[in-house]
Amino acid sequence: MTWLAETAMLSHGWRRFVLLVLAGAIAALSIPPWFILPALFVTLPIWVWCLDGAERRRSLGKVFGPAFRIGFAFGWGYFTVAFHWLGAAFFIEGGVMIALMPFAILLLAALIAVFWGVASAAAHLLWSNGPWRIVTLATTLSIAEWARGHVLTGFPFDLLGYSLTGTDEMMQLASVIGVYGLTLLAALLAMSPALIWPADGRGLSRRLLPFFLAIAVLAGQLGYGLNRLGEPPSPERSDVAMRLVQPLIYEHADWGKVDPVALIDKLLMLSELQTGPDDKGLADITQVVWPESSLPFFLSQYPDALARIARMLPDTAILLAGAPREQYEPNGANGAPFNAILAIDSDGEVVGSYDKSHLVPFGEFLPFQDWFARLGIKQFVPGANGWGHGDAKRRLMSLAGAPSFLALICYEILFSGDLGDTANAAYLFNITNDAWFDGSIGPAQHAHHARLRAVEEGMSLIRAANSGLTFATDPWGRIVAQLAPMQMGVLDVRPHERLDGTVFSRLRSWPLLAALGLGVLISLLATRGRRKR
Secondary structure, eight states, X not given: OHHHHHHHHHOOHHHHHHHHHHHHHHHGGGSTTTOOTHHHHHHHHHHHHHHHTOOOOOTTHHHHSHHHHHHHHHHHHHHHHHTGGGGHHHHHHOTHHHHHHHHHHHHHXXXXXXXXXXXXXXXXXTOOSSTTHHHHHHHHHHHHHHHHTTGGGOOOTTOGGGGGOSSHHHXXXXXXXXXXXXXXXXXXXXXXXXXXXXXXXXXXXXXXXXXXXXXXXXXXXXXXXXXXXXXXXXXXXXXXXXXXXXXXXXXXXXXXXXXXXXXXXXXXXXXXXXXXXTOOTTTTOSEEEEOTTSSOSOGGGOTHHHHHHHHHSOTTOEEEEEEEEEEEOTTSOEEEEEEEEEEEETTSOEEEEEEOOSOOBTTTBOTTHHHHHHTTOOOSSOOTTSOOOOOGGGGEEOOTTSXXXXXXXXXXXXXXXXXXXXXXXXXXXXXXXXXXXTTSSHHHHHHHHHHHHHHHXXXXXXXXXXXXXXXXXXXXXXXXEEOOTXXXXXXXXXXXXXXXXXXXXXXXXXXXXXXXXXXXXXXXXHHHHHHHX
16 A cells, blocks of 8 residues: 555656546445445545645646646546446437447536546645645535535535445434535545555554544444434324335337327226235325326326326325426416426316426536537437426425425435425425436435435435335335335335434534534644644
8 A cells, every 4th residue: 555655646647647537436336336435445545645746836727737637537537437327318319329428428527527626626725744634635525525416506416425324324324414424524534544654654553543543433323323223113104105106117208109098007007006915906095106207298188197097096095196297488388398296186186286496407408508409419308498497495295184295306305405395394205217227326326315315304205216216214214115126016105204303404514514614724724834844
């Protein structure tokens, strides 16, 4: 490791860039669903050592000079591996899109890596020669990760903190500090080996102390999780009985191929399925759930769909269906449609809806649409004139005779601390269509991100997916019932009672902000000490 440390410190130019890209790519093995945490402990120190040897520049070179390129290269490798599964969607389009796929992934990874480049440059401005320098880089990197999850609509996939959530026990610390707090913790712990090498005349015990402290923190995290999971279980609600349908529908990619009659036939058949001799079908069900994009057409195109749904539902039951909803402008023209959850009762009436408010960039809307349109590039998800942004305030859905729940469509579940009115919701409800990414790690990764929201909020999560993963969790994020990926079928579940609250649900990001402020203060003091010397 001494050789690696010295090589990183003395490297420069393209050799340093390649080294960091490779290190970032290996670091990405720590993300869900791989969770190879040692990869982070081996690679993040390389970033530290490269900054130790980075040249100092003046004026704009301080920001966009070698230190920026160091963080950018590491991030480019990390995000290329972390986001590679997004390329699966290009195979659905076929043709020239397959040829464009590697370039699109590399470009997306490069754009996101800019956040880490800025973090690296900022850290180098406050760089010191002692152990506090890992606090500096961990602080600026955590600020960059928070910015990545919020700036320009946000893209919080694969935050560094998910590397510390590989088991049910490890996940529980998110109930205290959330995934952004875990990001700061993961960065600090994984950079600790940078303090072991090179020796610099220090004794071995002194050099190893920070690393042993990091191992102790991980042991403490595991112990906290074991203790929390030992709490008395939360009872199931008696007023909600849900049937989740996993239908394996693939017409979402091309609305022109949809046969509404056959599609409704399939959904009704699955919804009424009796899985055993004791299964009463829909007799005791209060809510039937069809996932996102289960109806890839407007209900106005097949009006009989509502009548057929009404005949299926028991008198007091509601269907919650993922379907497009037409938007009508005051002048009578059609606006951009919404990606919606429609609540349909046993009379065939739409009695409630939620329109997705946090749209996927390039999936459901095109940033700089006019410019991309000239290049022939369009969004992946079909929809005339793109998709409209709904009102996030309407995420709290209330249905007659049932507790209110927080409705979240697809990747809206990713936004830690920004889900909506969790205080007045009984449980989290998420529908998604990850069939775009079948055969990749994407669906499993997305599902794990969703589970962590249940831990953070102390609420049960009900998740219905088109091709997987469909499951229900308790308020500790443990899966209590699930369907296998690519299994066509139904899952009958009841949400659990929510906990009284978690530290994270009460304090949100304030502890993190205090920790980041302390990190900046420590960095400033350490830099001042270096300048005096």
